[in-house]
Amino acid sequence: MIQIHKDTAERWGYTGVGALFRSNKVLLGILGLLGLLVFYGLAVGLHGTFTGYRHVYGVTRQIPWGLLISAYIFCVVTSTGLCLVSSIGHVFGYEPYMPIAKRAVFLSITFMLGGFIIIFFDVENPFRMPIYNAFSPNLTSNMWWMGTLYTLYLIALGIEYFFLLDQNHAWSRIFGLFGVIFGVAAHSNLGAVFGMLHGREFWYGPYMPIYFIVSAMMSGGAAIILFTCISWRIDRHIMSRRMERSIKAVCQLTTMLIAIIMFFTIWKIISGVVAPEKYVAIKAFVLGRYALNFWGAEVLLGMVIPFILLIQSEGRDLRKMFIASSFMMIGIFFMRYDLVLAGQIVPVFHSLGVDEYSSLLEYTPSFHEISVVVAGLSFAGVFYLLGERMLNGHQFQKHEIVPPGAYVCPGCGGIHYKKEGESEEESLKRHHRVRKVDRDD
Amino acid sequence: MKFSKINLDTIKDEGLRSVTGLERRAFLKIGFAVTGVFAGGKLLSLVSNVNEAFASSSDFLEQYPYRPHYSMVIRQGLCIDCEQCVTACKETNDVPDYGYRTRILRKRVTDAIGRQREFIPILCNHCNEAPCTRGCPTKATYKDPTTGIVMMDRKKCIGCKMCILACPYEARYFNEEVHAIDKCNFCWDTRLSKGKKLTACANACPTGTRMFGDVSDPENVIYKMVHQIEKQVWVLRPEAGTKPNVFYMKATRSSPWELRRQAEER
Numbered sequence: 001m002i003q004i005h006k007d008t009a010e011r012w013g014y015t016g017v018g019a020l021f022r023s024n025k026v027l028l029g030i031l032g033l034l035g036l037l038v039f040y041g042l043a044v045g046l047h048g049t050f051t052g053y054r055h056v057y058g059v060t061r062q063i064p065w066g067l068l069i070s071a072y073i074f075c076v077v078t079s080t081g082l083c084l085v086s087s088i089g090h091v092f093g094y095e096p097y098m099p100i101a102k103r104a105v106f107l108s109i110t111f112m113l114g115g116f117i118i119i120f121f122d123v124e125n126p127f128r129m130p131i132y133n134a135f136s137p138n139l140t141s142n143m144w145w146m147g148t149l150y151t152l153y154l155i156a157l158g159i160e161y162f163f164l165l166d167q168n169h170a171w172s173r174i175f176g177l178f179g180v181i182f183g184v185a186a187h188s189n190l191g192a193v194f195g196m197l198h199g200r201e202f203w204y205g206p207y208m209p210i211y212f213i214v215s216a217m218m219s220g221g222a223a224i225i226l227f228t229c230i231s232w233r234i235d236r237h238i239m240s241r242r243m244e245r246s247i248k249a250v251c252q253l254t255t256m257l258i259a260i261i262m263f264f265t266i267w268k269i270i271s272g273v274v275a276p277e278k279y280v281a282i283k284a285f286v287l288g289r290y291a292l293n294f295w296g297a298e299v300l301l302g303m304v305i306p307f308i309l310l311i312q313s314e315g316r317d318l319r320k321m322f323i324a325s326s327f328m329m330i331g332i333f334f335m336r337y338d339l340v341l342a343g344q345i346v347p348v349f350h351s352l353g354v355d356e357y358s359s360l361l362e363y364t365p366s367f368h369e370i371s372v373v374v375a376g377l378s379f380a381g382v383f384y385l386l387g388e389r390m391l392n393g394h395q396f397q398k399h400e401i402v403p404p405g406a407y408v409c410p411g412c413g414g415i416h417y418k419k420e421g422e423s424e425e426e427s428l429k430r431h432h433r434v435r436k437v438d439r440d441d
Numbered sequence: 442m443k444f445s446k447i448n449l450d451t452i453k454d455e456g457l458r459s460v461t462g463l464e465r466r467a468f469l470k471i472g473f474a475v476t477g478v479f480a481g482g483k484l485l486s487l488v489s490n491v492n493e494a495f496a497s498s499s500d501f502l503e504q505y506p507y508r509p510h511y512s513m514v515i516r517q518g519l520c521i522d523c524e525q526c527v528t529a530c531k532e533t534n535d536v537p538d539y540g541y542r543t544r545i546l547r548k549r550v551t552d553a554i555g556r557q558r559e560f561i562p563i564l565c566n567h568c569n570e571a572p573c574t575r576g577c578p579t580k581a582t583y584k585d586p587t588t589g590i591v592m593m594d595r596k597k598c599i600g601c602k603m604c605i606l607a608c609p610y611e612a613r614y615f616n617e618e619v620h621a622i623d624k625c626n627f628c629w630d631t632r633l634s635k636g637k638k639l640t641a642c643a644n645a646c647p648t649g650t651r652m653f654g655d656v657s658d659p660e661n662v663i664y665k666m667v668h669q670i671e672k673q674v675w676v677l678r679p680e681a682g683t684k685p686n687v688f689y690m691k692a693t694r695s696s697p698w699e700l701r702r703q704a705e706e707r
Contacts, residue, residue, distance in 0.1 A: 064602040064615075123600050124601075124615060125621075128596075128597065128600075132578075133578060136597055137578075138575075138579060138580045141575065143577070143578040143601055197572065198682060344606070348610065348678070349611065352548070354547060357546070
């Protein structure tokens with residue numbers, strides 16, 4: 001067992017493995033269940049590795065990327081989004097976003113690892129990957145850049161998180177900036193993996209990298225709201241005034257990002273309708289076989305319902321925000337799945353008019369694929385719960401740290417600094433520009 | 442606005458004699474360009490030139506950058522779907538039964554007059570601008586610097602399947618036995634490097650549908666075929682911009698081309 005010095009533990013908010021068993025029984029039950037699911041998924045995945053993925057996966061020569069790639073994208077999208085949204089606070093210095101930083105960066109690492117588990121079972125020769133990525137790099141390949149930049153991103157996140165834990169905010173800010181740079185570069189490269197396939201009309205173009213970054217921020221916002229709501233159910237102490245203000249700010253940002261993604265989706269469809277091969281794929285999603293995926297999951301669950309609920313919640317009603325953000329996570333998962341499939345269901349020789357490729361291709365995820373995804377997502381869940389319990393709900397201390405000479409504003413929840421000899425009331429008026437009005441009536 | 446009335450019956454026939462060959466060609470080019478648009482951009486190269494399949498340049502070396510520049514011409518109308526090419530390919534290159542390096546697509550046009558069936562053999566196009574080699578993260582697939590063949594370095598393949606998606610011709614599949622992507626390499630390892638002149642499929646083809654050779658050599662049959670006067674030569678999916686080295690043309694039994702088939706060892 002790793003021994004952590006008492007002072008360090010206090011600074012880190014590390015409460016030890018014991019804290020886990022002091023949690024309530026339901027939480028322990030969920031943790032156990034998720035743990036079992038991880039083992040189950042890994043076992044099934046390994047079975048697939050030894051039997052050969054060709055026999056157990058639903059992917060084919062024509063549709064080589066299926067559920068696993070979609071889930072991997074979902075994980076890394078969420079990770080990048082968490083990193084980007086939280087960076088508004090602790091990297092770029094906008095105070096309301098600061099309290100979410102610790103949990104967001106932790107979750108960012110968690111989702112990245114979950115994504116790596118999934119991609120491990122998708123790549124046929126994963127052990128060759130680090131070797132030849134290093135010794136035979138192809139600098140024109142988006143895939144190479146994506147892998148390399150995500151590795152750098154994960155390292156930057158790790159260091160950033162260490163300094164966050166250690167409450168060394170100057171260094172955590174520097175590495176946070178690296179995290180943002182590598183995150184944006186890596187994630188837009190993931191978009192470019194699709195966007196630079198000029199043989200695939202559906203994906204080709206600069207749309208993909210842009211869409212990936214913006215939708216990542218939306219996913220990040222949703223994830224922060226969702227996990228903060230769950231954390232609040234686990235331990236109500238995490239909701240300080242600052243946290244309430246923070247979650248409200250995230251809620252507002254997420255609402256705006258949903259609106260942006262709505263507009264992205266609308267133009268994707270409208271522009272797709274006029275391009276011959278895109279049209280076939282778009283039609284399958286708007287009217288055809290995948291209409292339920294598109295309208296039900298992507299549009300209703302992913303955008304419309306959360307949009308309404310988040311506006312209704314006004315950033316205060318945690319129950320509504322919880323429902324909205326969990327719907328969003330489901331919707332976003334389908335969004336990735338649809339995106340990956342849409343580029344592949346139209347056969348490359350469709351326009352040739354041959355019998356073999358006259359109809360659209362089909363793909364159904366197999367048992368093994370679903371199990372591996374379950375393993376990856378459950379891993380993220382386990383990691384999250386462990387972190388939540390053992391790192392004291394990612395708070396800087398059990399109760400908010402208020403720097404000397406400052407106080408938590410009862411009005412806005414932010415931290416205000418008092419000038420010398422100033423009372424709290426005077427400071428409040430100064431911060432909120434309340435003019436002195438003498439009322440003589 | 443008034444339109445002058447044209448009575449088609451009274452228009453004088455000017456005859457074709459006054460039209461020069463050059464004018465006819467220019468006219469044909471316009472016609473093909475127009476039809477090319479309506480056929481989904483499928484018609485590429487017109488009237489005895491293949492320039493448009495490459496970077497347009499009169500310089501011979503730049504046009505066919507490899508020595509020898511291996512290339513295949515598929516005379517689409519001659520294919521009878523006997524699949525001897527597919528079988529020969531499987532035997533020569535140890536292709537497992539779940540995969541293929543080449544196959545024959547079938548097209549049926551039920552309302553056509555006369556022939557209603559057409560067969561289109563497909564294989565790796567060994568593109569000059571190969572999207573698969575650009576996409577591969579580890580250079581496991583690469584353009585051979587001398588022959589221009591798109592090769593696989595199997596030990597480097599990580600199996601990410603990027604190249605399968607990048608390929609506009611569906612020429613690649615994952616081969617479980619060799620733990621790498623497998624694809625047509627014009628039988629480089631099994632035949633060409635051993636001194637043989639033809640690929641297994643071209644050698645096996647009984648109708649002369651598949652013609653194989655060096656397109657950079659003016660004496661070679663392939664060079665002559667793609668440079669025939671007034672013969673339409675096209676490539677598949679030109680809109681992908683990959684500059685393929687597998688050319689397609691129409692041919693019939695009565696075509697003036699004397700070569701019925703190309704075989705080296707029968």
